[in-house]
Each structure stands twice: as structure tokens, then as C-alpha cells.
Amino acid sequence: MYARVNSIGMFGMNSFGVGVEATVDGGLPRFDVVGLPDTAVSESRERVRSAMKNNGFQYPANRITVNLTPADTKKEGPIYDLPIFIALLITTGQLECNISKSAFIGELSLNGKVRRVTGALPMVIKARELGCKEIFLPIHNASESCVVQGIDVYPVKDVMQLYHHLTGGEKIKKVTSDYYNEYVRPKETYPDFSDVKGQYQVKRALEIAAAGGHNVLMIGPPGSGKSMLAKRLPSILPDMTFEESLDVTKIYSIAGELPDNVSLIKTRPFRSPHHTISTAGLSGGGRIPRPGELSLSHHGVLFLDELPEFPRISMETMRQPIEDGKITLSRVSGSLTYPCEVMLVCAMNPCPCGYYGHPTKKCTCPKGAPAKYLAKVSGPLLDRLDIHIEVPQVDFRKLSGEEKGESSAEIKKRVDAARRIQTRRFRDTGVTCNAKMTPAMTREHCLLDEKSKQLLEKCFDSLGLSARAYDKILRIARTIADLDGCENIELNHITEAVQYRSLDRKFWGSEA
Numbered sequence: 001m002y003a004r005v006n007s008i009g010m011f012g013m014n015s016f017g018v019g020v021e022a023t024v025d026g027g028l029p030r031f032d033v034v035g036l037p038d039t040a041v042s043e044s045r046e047r048v049r050s051a052m053k054n055n056g057f058q059y060p061a062n063r064i065t066v067n068l069t070p071a072d073t074k075k076e077g078p079i080y081d082l083p084i085f086i087a088l089l090i091t092t093g094q095l096e097c098n099i100s101k102s103a104f105i106g107e108l109s110l111n112g113k114v115r116r117v118t119g120a121l122p123m124v125i126k127a128r129e130l131g132c133k134e135i136f137l138p139i140h141n142a143s144e145s146c147v148v149q150g151i152d153v154y155p156v157k158d159v160m161q162l163y164h165h166l167t168g169g170e171k172i173k174k175v176t177s178d179y180y181n182e183y184v185r186p187k188e189t190y191p192d193f194s195d196v197k198g199q200y201q202v203k204r205a206l207e208i209a210a211a212g213g214h215n216v217l218m219i220g221p222p223g224s225g226k227s228m229l230a231k232r233l234p235s236i237l238p239d240m241t242f243e244e245s246l247d248v249t250k251i252y253s254i255a256g257e258l259p260d261n262v263s264l265i266k267t268r269p270f271r272s273p274h275h276t277i278s279t280a281g282l283s284g285g286g287r288i289p290r291p292g293e294l295s296l297s298h299h300g301v302l303f304l305d306e307l308p309e310f311p312r313i314s315m316e317t318m319r320q321p322i323e324d325g326k327i328t329l330s331r332v333s334g335s336l337t338y339p340c341e342v343m344l345v346c347a348m349n350p351c352p353c354g355y356y357g358h359p360t361k362k363c364t365c366p367k368g369a370p371a372k373y374l375a376k377v378s379g380p381l382l383d384r385l386d387i388h389i390e391v392p393q394v395d396f397r398k399l400s401g402e403e404k405g406e407s408s409a410e411i412k413k414r415v416d417a418a419r420r421i422q423t424r425r426f427r428d429t430g431v432t433c434n435a436k437m438t439p440a441m442t443r444e445h446c447l448l449d450e451k452s453k454q455l456l457e458k459c460f461d462s463l464g465l466s467a468r469a470y471d472k473i474l475r476i477a478r479t480i481a482d483l484d485g486c487e488n489i490e491l492n493h494i495t496e497a498v499q500y501r502s503l504d505r506k507f508w509g510s511e512a
Contacts, residue, residue, distance in 0.1 A: 003090035008123040012336030015126035019069040022087035027063040035068030050110040082106035112159040116140035190235035198398040211418035212479030213433030220391030226347035235408035269300030275309040295338040308376035418482040446474040
């Protein structure tokens with residue numbers, strides 16, 4: 001007897017339809033799984049056999065063949081346990097039902113419990129695209145899957161619950177969501193900028209960065225507040241749209257990092273990996289690569305503290321992805337591309353001891369150490385960091401004062417206003433902020449008057465700026481003009497923008 005059950009497979013961010021075919025023939029007892037299964041898929045025969053016996057079903061003492069189609073596509077993971085189980089029940093005559101428009105995914109425990117799988121959200125979306133009307137999946141994946149409309153999602157606790165549902169017994173209650181109709185941003189959970197004493201210039205730089213989506217490098221002595229400032233940056237970023245939330249949730253679902261009972265990630269990610277992280281941990285890795293910190297920061301902030309302490313190869317890995325907004329990982333099994341449109345925020349000390357240029361503490365590093373320390377960060381990577389800002393030590397009077405700084409809510413109002421201008425400017429182009437402008441867009445939207453051109457020419461020669469740095473200054477100036485509500489870039493906007501490139505290599509090296 002023959003049976004076919006619909007399922008879904010995953011390869012990176014890409015999902016695809018899988019047909020689970022089963023036959024039971026005469027001959028010696030044997031269970032074969034074909035169709036390019038990996039070890040986890042091949043081992044499903046033991047989990048399915050135990051689940052059938054432990055729940056009172058008859059396990060066939062014949063030759064069982066399970067084929068996973070398409071046969072030329074690699075299948076991985078234990079997600080096919082549940083569809084194989086259903087296919088065997090139908091093949092052996094223990095289950096009669098019409099499931100031609102149904103899909104099944106789920107890992108089985110030996111007692112028949114249906115366990116959580118990774119990547120459920122993109123698999124449900126794919127099932128809907130393939131014309132499935134309903135999908136049965138683990139109960140622990142119900143929250144993330146219910147945001148998909150146009151398909152009924154049934155959370156399954158164990159195989160007996162599913163059996164009763166399919167045979168006309170007690171029905172499983174499908175989960176529903178109105179996220180498409182009502183998308184409410186949760187209460188803010190990030191620290192507030194009002195806690196920061198002083199550092200007005202740095203806060204201004206971060207406001208510009210948030211308004212234009214610019215990358216930032218903060219340089220300052222230990223205890224000056226670099227990490228404190230970076231952790232507050234997400235509190236002034238624009239709210240995520242539903243589409244952005246869905247993109248981020250997909251990545252976390254695939255990586256297996258989606259928290260329990262979370263339907264949708266609605267706050268921008270903030271990732272802060274330790275400097276001992278491996279290259280694979282940062283960019284993504286594994287035999288079939290999983291998303292790394294770059295992709296887990298998609299539409300959010302990736303904060304790298306103590307930047308020169310990161311391995312050189314790890315830093316160089318980020319160069320192209322932060323420009324392109326995506327990272328491609330090639331392995332023997334194939335090439336995978338993950339999105340990584342991130343705001344890269346980095347922090348570092350000015351020298352190994354941390355006190356070069358400190359007003360009260362003497363630097364104990366040998367001569368030339370500050371330049372050598374900065375040289376750990378390559379010129380091309382430094383060039384890709386739009387804003388370079390010094391973070392000075394805060395004096396006692398400001399620290400001990402009772403005056404509270406400007407709140408994140410007030411700063412965010414200005415950031416949101418600037419982003420609305422950019423949304424109108426880049427409508428239907430796929431660009432979301434000034435930092436992502438193409439060279440052609442930069443020439444179109446960053447026109448300068450004669451005085452601004454002369455100033456920028458002098459800065460270009462004196463600081464030894466690259467062509468990329470020139471474009472970034474124009475984009476930063478465009479963001480400053482947007483914050484001021486100005487249609488054109490003016491001389492004061494260029495003057496302020498140039499200040500945020502004052503720590504380029506040529507300038508820093510001459511100081512050391």
C-alpha cells in the first residue's frame with residue numbers, strides 16, 4: 001500500500017516542498033529512508049517505530065520504504081518524523097483521512113510527544129505558497145507560526161492528539177493572530193539616554209547615526225561611557241515595520257533562538273558578542289551554515305566592544321556584508337545567503353593601556369603604541385565606519401549633578417521626523433535610509449554650493465580621505481540637513497559632518 005504526506009524542508013533561508021512517500025511490502029523486516037537524508041533524518045525510523053509501539057499502534061513487521069521527494073535535494077533534521085509517522089499509519093490501514101491539502105512538520109520523542117523544530121515560520125509561509133490549507137506542527141512553534149494568514153495552523157502536543165483530530169475525535173484548536181491588522185509596538189525595554197551624564201557631542205553623533213542608519217566608531221578611555229551609550233542606541237531607532245519584524249523573526253526561527261511564546265520580534269535586535277567570538281560565530285557557520293551574529297542583528301544594532309581585540313580575520317569578514325546588507329556562505333553542501341542590514345557600532349580604547357590623551361591619567365604605552373593599536377583595525381574597515389567620534393572622560397561636576405539629560409523619547413521624535421523625510425525621498429527604490437544610498441543617489445540628493453565644495457576639497461586633501469569617505473561625509477551631511485528640516489545641504493552641515501571623520505588613519509597616525 002502507498003501513502004503520500006506533504007511536508008516542508010529548509011536549506012538556510014530557503015524552504016521547499018517535500019513529499020513523504022511510504023510503502024510497506026512483503027519481505028524481511030527493514031526500514032529504509034531514501035531521498036538524500038542526513039543522519040538525523042535516517043534515524044527517524046527509530047523514533048517513529050518507538051512512537052508507534054508506545055502509543056498502541058501496530059508496527060509493520062515487513063519491509064518499509066520511505067522516499068523524500070525531490071530525491072536530488074538534501075534533507076536534514078528531525079522535522080520529517082511526524083509526516084513519516086502519519087504516512088506509515090495510512091500505509092498500514094490504521095488511519096483513513098484526506099490530507100492532500102495538509103502539511104506536517106515535527107520531531108517525535110520516543111513516547112510520541114511532538115518536539116519543537118527550528119525554522120517553523122518560513123516553513124509555514126512556504127506551505128501556504130504551495131497551496132496547503134492547513135499545517136500541523138509542534139505546539140511550541142505555534143506562537144511564531146500564527147502570524148501567517150491564509151493557512152490554518154494546528155499546534156500538536158502528541159501523536160494521539162493528532163490521531164483523534166484526523167479520525168473525527170476531539171479537534172485541535174487552531175491558533176490565530178491579527179498581526180496583519182493590528183501591529184502594536186511593545187513597551188520600550190531599552191535603557192534611556194536620560195541616564196547619560198554629559199557627552200553631548202557623542203549623543204549628537206549617535207542621534208545622527210540613528211537618523212541616517214550610519215555605522216559608528218567610538219574611541220575613548222575606559223569608563224567614559226562607550227558601552228553605556230551604545231546600549232541606549234536602539235531606544236532612539238525608528239519603530240520596526242511588520243515586514244522588518246517578520247524578516248527578523250524568520251532568522252531567529254531558523255537559528256533556534258526565538259524565545260518561547262513569542263509570535264513576532266517587534267523590537268530591534270541588539271547583539272553584543274564578546275571579542276573572543278570565532279569567525280563562524282560572527283558571520284555564520286556549520287556544515288549547513290546557521291545565521292551568525294551579523295544576521296541575528298538584521299534591522300538592528302551589532303555592537304563590537306574593544307574592536308581591536310577581535311581577530312583580524314573576523315573583522316575583515318564584516319567588510320563586504322555591512323556594505324551589501326547580506327552575507328553569502330559557501331560550503332560543500334551549497335551556498336547560502338543571509339540578510340544582515342545592520343547598524344555597526346564599535347568601541348575601542350585609544351591605546352593598549354586606554355589612557356592616551358587622558359586629561360589626568362598618564363599613558364604608559366611606548367611611543368607609537370596608539371597608532372599601532374589602531375592599525376589592528378584595517379583601513380578598509382575603518383573606512384566603512386561612517387562616524388568616528390571621541391568619547392572624553394566625564395568630569396566630576398557633571399557626574400555628581402542632578403540634571404537629567406534629554407530622554408530617548410525626545411531624541412526619537414527628531415530621528416523619526418528625519419526618517420520620514422528619507423522614506424519619502426527613497427520611495428519605491430528599496431533604499432530605507434541615507435546610509436544606504438547608492439553613488440547615483442548620493443550625487444542626486446547631496447548637491448553642494450560652491451563654499452561647501454571648497455571646504456570639502458580642503459578636508460579631502462588634508463585628511464587623506466578615500467572616495468568612500470567622501471561619499472560618507474556627503475551622506476552624513478544629508479542626514480544632518482534632514483534633522484534640521486532643510487531641503488538642501490548647507491555649509492554648517494558639511495562642517496559638522498567633517499568632524500565625524502577626524503579620526504581617519506592619516507590624522508591619527510600623525511598624532512602618535
